[in-house]
Amino acid sequence: MAAVLKRISDEPAYVLHRYDWSESSLILEVFTRHQGRIALVAKGAKKPSSSFRPVLLPLQAIQVAYGGDADIRTLKSAEWVGGHVMPTGDALLSGYYLNELLLKLLAREDPHPQLFDAYAATVRVMATEPGELLQASLRVFELLLLREIGLLPSLNCQTLTMADLDETRDYCLVPEGGLRLAHRDDRHALNGAQWLSLQNALDGITPFTDTLRLSLDMLTPLRTQLRTLLNYHCGVGTLKTRQMMIDIQSL
Structure with missing residues (x-):
């Protein structure tokens, strides 16, 4: 047949x-x-x-x-279908970075409609809003991608002990330990109140928009921790597009 x-x-x-x-x-x-x-x-x-x-x-x-x-x-x-023009410069490289993440982390024929919508929203930001808002949109997409494929632990408790977060203490997101108390040498930690606010935003009705607003105030620590986590799950030291950005900036 x-x-x-x-x-x-x-x-x-x-x-x-x-x-x-x-x-x-x-x-x-x-x-x-x-x-x-x-x-x-x-x-x-x-x-x-x-x-x-x-x-x-x-x-x-x-x-x-x-x-x-x-x-x-x-x-x-x-x-x-119309809409924005193609991003250029740093925004274009950022778009290639998103594409590399999806190619490395998404399985074939595994639908993620909410992640697709977040990708579309991020691309719109790339075409119209350079600077900090673009960087914040990348961090939000990274969070949503990790959550969609089951690699983001709950951000409202310590991963290994399930203990509640202390809003006044600092915590780090690490590849093999999830969310844990920050050590003295952890330079880019977020406090418990920040992690809790991120979890609430991700759980909201409009996670992309809500998390975007929050991430503007924590760009550097989020970038550092999410980059380490993503590189770990991608199995690389540095993603190709990330290395390209570094090489261009050094010229």
Whole structure:
């Protein structure tokens, strides 16, 4: 009996990465709202006459239709849905950083619609709000990503003992121990009241917006602790896009 080809239409998506496949086609890694991260082949996408060429760009909201039952599905159509222009400069590098995180940490075909919405919100900030607000949006996305894939411990108690947090004492988020009391040499700790406020914001009705406001006041400690945690779970010392940012800043 012939296999039934699965057809998906009008699916909100973003292109995370693209690879050459043959002289005229591309393999795409795509983050979709309802299907998760998927691989698509865009046949003929490299041809000058292809309608895919101006659409299959990173950090641009699109709608796709695709079909097939193999690991790599076949892209049938892709349409730009409008909105912001592509980020540039540091914001563009930040977008590539988000894409690298999703490629390393998201399993294929594992839907995360709320994370997709957070990604879309972060990309909008990249295109319109440089500076501290952009950095805060990255920290919020990192928190939501870790929570969605089950790698963020509860931020309202100590992970190993389940003891309540003391709002006046400092705590650190570490890869193998979760949230624990800060040691003397922990330079980038947050106090218990801050961790509790982050947990409440993440649990709220609008977690991205609520957590964004809070993170503006704790950018440096959050960046340091989340970077260590993400590098640990990605299995790398430094992510490629992060190293690229460091290299550019040193020139």
